[in-house]
Amino acid sequence: MKNLEVFIHVSTAFAYCNRKHIEEVVYPPPVDPKKLIDSLEWMDDGLVNDITPKLIGDRPNTYTYTKALAEYIVQQEGAKLNVAIIRPSIVGASWKEPFPGWIDNFNGPSGLFIAAGKGILRTMRASNNAVADLIPVDVVINATIAAAWYSGVNSPGLPHNFAAPPAWPNNWSDPPTPPTLVLTCP
Known part of the structure; x- marks a missing residue:
């Protein structure tokens, strides 16, 4: 892709949920992802199931673990690219676009609702x-577009980590309040 100006990687705010304080950096993984992939190729499902708890350590599941590994791979492999990493929390139905409440699947909290x-x-x-740590899908998309624009205009060729758009800070019994979009970058 000779004309690629920005590469956007969508991760999750929970990639490093095992840490008390999370900065806008990609933390080194506990294991080299390439070595892990090579090892998993020869293992049967039973052995993989047996070692999974040891691999993920203090993370709650393989989703957050593999998101962290993917961020590291993107950082390493994309060292010469203009990369931005977006870390949204739990993505839910739209706030405004294409219309309030739009969703195209029943995954996650949408299925419960x-x-x-x-x-x-x-x-x-x-x-x-x-806390209902939800962020509307249209807010995430708009933040992703803004991050791509910012990365392309301001610092072509340099990696960026953008803070996740803040979730709607509501508990499950409160009516939702609109989110405030904040993008921070180095």
Whole structure:
């Protein structure tokens, strides 16, 4: 891709959820991703299942673990590219675009909301004080476009890490409030 000006990698705000303080950097992984991939090629599923808890360590699941590994690979392999990494939290239905509430799947929290709305899900064990760490899909898309523009105009050829658009800081019992879009960069 000779005319590539910016490479955007979409990760997750939870890639480093095992850390108390997360900066806008790519942290070194506990294992070399290339060596891990080579090892997994000869292992059977049973052995992979046996070593997975040791591999992911204090992360809650393989999703957050592999997102962190992917960020590291993007940083290493894209050292000569203009790279921006976006880390949204849990992506949910749209805020405004193409219309409020738009979603194209029932994954994640959207499935819960639809099941509750249809009366299929009547109760759910949860804390009223737990934060609903959701970000509307249109806010994430707009932030991604803005990050690509910023990276292309201001620092071609240099890597950038952009803070995730902040989630809607609501608990599960509050009505939603609109997010404030903040992009920070080095």
